[in-house]
Amino acid sequence: MSDSLAISGDSGTRGRIAAARSPSPWLIAVALTAIAVLIALGIWQVERRAWKLALIDRVEQRVHAKAIPLPAASFWPAISAAGEEYRHVAMRGRFLHDRETLVKAVTEEGGGYWVLTPLLRDDGTTVLVNRGFVPPERRDASTRQDGNPDGEVAVTGLLRITEPKGGFLRTNEPAHERWYSRDVAAIAAARGLHDVAPFFIDADAAANARNAPVGGLTVIRFPNNHLIYALTWFALAFMLAGKLLVTFGGGLFRRPRFARAARAAPGTGSDAGTIVKPT
Template sequence: MSDPVRSDGRETRSLIRAARPSLSLTVLSLIAFATLIGLGLWQVERRTWKLALIDRVEQRVHAAARPIPSPASWPTVTAANDEYRHVAVTGHFLHDRETLVQAVTEEGPGYWVLTPLERSDGTLVLINRGFVPSERRDASMRRDGNQDGRVEITGLLRMTEPKGGFLRNNDPVHGRWYSRDVAAIAAARDLDGVAPFFIDADAGSQAGNGPIGGLTVVRFPNNHLIYALTWFALAFMLAGRLFVTFGGGLFRRKRFVHEPAGGSDAVARRTGSDAGTIVEPT
């Protein structure tokens, strides 16, 4: 005759083993936890970097205008070190070689007017003179806004925008421009010695019926704290699940099953490693 107590013990141990996750699932869970923590820490680092960037750009934008970098240093101009610097440049405009780039601003849809400015040394700098609405895209409608002779322009140094805008490629052949790609515009307008950056003209640079300057949007999305909290929350949720699976039983109190003596399932009290159900006499 089989021992009901020992049979129940074997069944219980089998159920416990069946409830435990496989080794592969355990390893994947630990890897996922480490990955989530890593992503959270990365977002914290990104937030620190973004705050430093915002502070640095704010200082550049509101600083006094300084001369643009010399041609010798143009190859070393970078977004990290130079973009949004408040700069000044003098020369005369080549209005017959302007380029219109599609834009949407607080003034509505229209175009940026990019005009080459020739300096005394013969080098050129593309100046984003500002915005014109679609009904004034034709240069003949704003000739009184075209400044002649030597002018001084102040504005923000901007890096070139190669290839095109969002889901749109520049089409130089048909004169369709969706981004301010300095190299492509220079090639299309047959310009030599052009700086690898352009300048967004300040507000107040408008003359007559010319383009409206000072519409540069300086905005850096900073959602890194939200992302970091999300990754950490997911990591702690996973850790809680792992704790319940592997460690929860360590804190449960042992329970003794009491059965009335003389019942059909009652057995004699035993001691030792194979002790079964404890029977309480009535």
Template sequence: MSKTRTVTSKPGEEHSEAVRAPSLWLTALLLIAFVVLIALGVWQIERRVWKLALIDRVEQRVHAPAQPVPSPASWPTISAANDEYRHVSVSGRFLHDRETLVQAVTEEGPGYWVLTPLKRSDDTLVLINRGFVPSERRDASTRRGGNPDGQVEITGLLRMTEPKGGFLRDNAPEHNRWYSRDVAAIAAARGLHDVAPFFVDADAGSQVAGGPIGGLTVIRFPNNHLIYALTWFALAFMLAGKLFVTFGGGLFRRKRFVHERAGGSDAAARRTGSDAGTIVEPT
């Protein structure tokens, strides 16, 4: 869409130039983009508030005194929001012949988590992540001295099951290859019944000499929401500037100077007369 503006250069003469205005569709898209950017910024601020509250809740759970692991009656209601990283304790007897190795990369290097069922007095089972072993200790025969036979008490952090597999890698139970701690799949592969729908990361205090290295749980919640919010708001601000220049910046536009052609019949008179100088028009 355009409109024509007439500019008078001197008495009796005038010329026209086209002034292009943005289309209705472009205007609508710019306004929608501005609203979306503001909404994204507000959403990131809200996410930051939620993330800070989550971090605070987890910190309180981790450092609270250990409580008994949830009873079977409460298993259907266990959730990440209410229970993950709770400091718990559980006692029973390890079923070492049913252990499962899950690939892991830790501060100790690459290797495996050792997940072993713990049979409790009521015959229910809880999978215990006893800790980390390097690849050279993958075979259970290399760490028999670290496998207690009798009653043990384990303290650690309650963790939610990790279904299906790890990043870009699916568990392959038929080949005994595990990339995530999928409780239900591990229980099915090992023929286990009455298994809790969560597992427990054993802490360093539950570590046995010669056994897996416990206490390596990493609790990390990325919190980049403020940076994201500032980015969205900055983009919205730049877009608002573009809208202002397009629709409301006429008063601040640069002035264009149109001079008489050299040698014009009345050029000298115009330079020295009452209307001397240049013709000024907005551009």
């Protein structure tokens, strides 16, 4: 009788081999797709940051530039936020004080109202001018008559785009004289104005007469958190990639080798197969 021994595989060896298999391809595909999306979002935020910095630089140049004549009426339909907003302009005309509109405002001076007054120009066109801020106690025009100039005046200020969607989470109510945004078209309709520019002008600060609206309060602030957002997306992509490597790295690189070793070597430990002596 031979002294050789035959070794038969048992369920323990087969279990180790099964556990050593690579992770699900679908799970890896989902993780890699998520990493790609996070990287793409980070790149997009980097591009947005470059755009925002260019915008800030462009606006700063416009605001501090010498005032130029207001564009001709024939050019008004082509005016856009990207092309002309915050451009420093100058014009002349006569204020129509009896058709002013008060728009709710919160400024560095406190809460109150913007005084939007139509400026009638020599060519018959009208431009709404935000003359500035007044507190609630000066809401009534009779309290600031000495601040309303008569005759032709020169106005300089920043060209602003109309605000048609309301403000302060509230919608304008022209019928009740409740205005929360500087909606040029709605104000023009409520005041019976014609040939009105599709924008308004924020008047510069000036040495106005007593009780005149306070101009020059335009807030120019562009949030620029794109770098933080970009770093956040890149960090999430890095962490997800690290998690993928730690979780599945063994199955991708080491476990198949161990599985082959398990199949090649006879079991000798507690999980070894049953030893059967041949007869």
